[in-house]
Amino acid sequence: MTDSARLFFLPGAGSFAPHVLLEETGVPHELVRVVRDEHSVPVEPADYLHLNPSGRVPTLVWADGMVQTESAAICLALAEASGRDSLVPAIGTSARREVLSRLTFLTNTVQIAILRARYPQRFADDETGQASVAARGNRDLMELRDGCAGWYADGAPFLRGEEPGVDDLFLGMLIRWTRLTDAPWWDEAALGAFYERFHALPAVQRAREQEAFEIRPPAGT
Numbered sequence: 582m583t584d585s586a587r588l589f590f591l592p593g594a595g596s597f598a599p600h601v602l603l604e605e606t607g608v609p610h611e612l613v614r615v616v617r618d619e620h621s622v623p624v625e626p627a628d629y630l631h632l633n634p635s636g637r638v639p640t641l642v643w644a645d646g647m648v649q650t651e652s653a654a655i656c657l658a659l660a661e662a663s664g665r666d667s668l669v670p671a672i673g674t675s676a677r678r679e680v681l682s683r684l685t686f687l688t689n690t691v692q693i694a695i696l697r698a699r700y701p702q703r704f705a706d707d708e709t710g711q712a713s714v715a716a717r718g719n720r721d722l723m724e725l726r727d728g729c730a731g732w733y734a735d736g737a738p739f740l741r742g743e744e745p746g747v748d749d750l751f752l753g754m755l756i757r758w759t760r761l762t763d764a765p766w767w768d769e770a771a772l773g774a775f776y777e778r779f780h781a782l783p784a785v786q787r788a789r790e791q792e793a794f795e796i797r798p799p800a801g802t
């Protein structure tokens with residue numbers, strides 16, 4: 582048992598949303614940057630593969646010693662632990678069920694489409710297959726983008742009103758990743774406006790500064 586949680590991260594990677602949640606909820610934490618060799622094998626900290634055998638980030642070691650992986654699950658767990666309804670509504674409510682659907686959709690469909698568009702070599706062995714995976718990933722992202730834009734069509738700052746929820750924060754991380762695809766999502770009006778609100782959040786600013794990377798602003802700003 583220690584007093585603080587430890588988040589193992591790479592700048593701007595899937596550890597970013599958990600980092601924002603840690604900042605937003607005020608959970609005492611330390612950041613541990615994972616260093617990888619030329620084959621993407623983690624070399625620092627030396628025991629990282631014991632914590633997370635996949636070698637990927639994020640990994641959160643909670644203050645009670647529990648080791649948690651999977652970005653969306655960590656975000657949800659931090660939101661729950663905060664007891665803040667704005668981050669995740671109470672168990673048993675329809676608002677909660679909607680958050681679960683959104684978060685799952687974001688991690689198993691949008692996140693994977695971004696990976697297909699950007700890292701097709703993970704999904705096909707030969708160049709022809711990779712080109713096809715990337716093209717299909719980019720095409721799917723256009724449809725997914727329009728679906729997510731519809732979430733903000735009522736003009737509310739965030740999905741459930743004035744305060745960001747865990748689903749807003751996870752989506753904000755993914756929107757940044759779309760800079761690596763054919764059509765960054767901030768070019769869509771509703772998502773561009775949301776993304777500006779996201780990166781103006783103090784918790785996002787602090788996490789971004791600590792990880793030392795830039796959030797590319799929407800076009801025209």
Ligand SMILES: N[C@@H](CCC(=O)N[C@@H](CS)C(=O)NCC(=O)O)C(=O)O
Nearest residue numbers: 594595621636637638639651652653
């Ligand atoms: N399903 C995992 C995926 C984790 C993952 O792929 N993390 C990426 C960064 S976003 C990573 O560690 N990449 C390094 C690598 O693949 O070597 C999650 O969502 O947490």
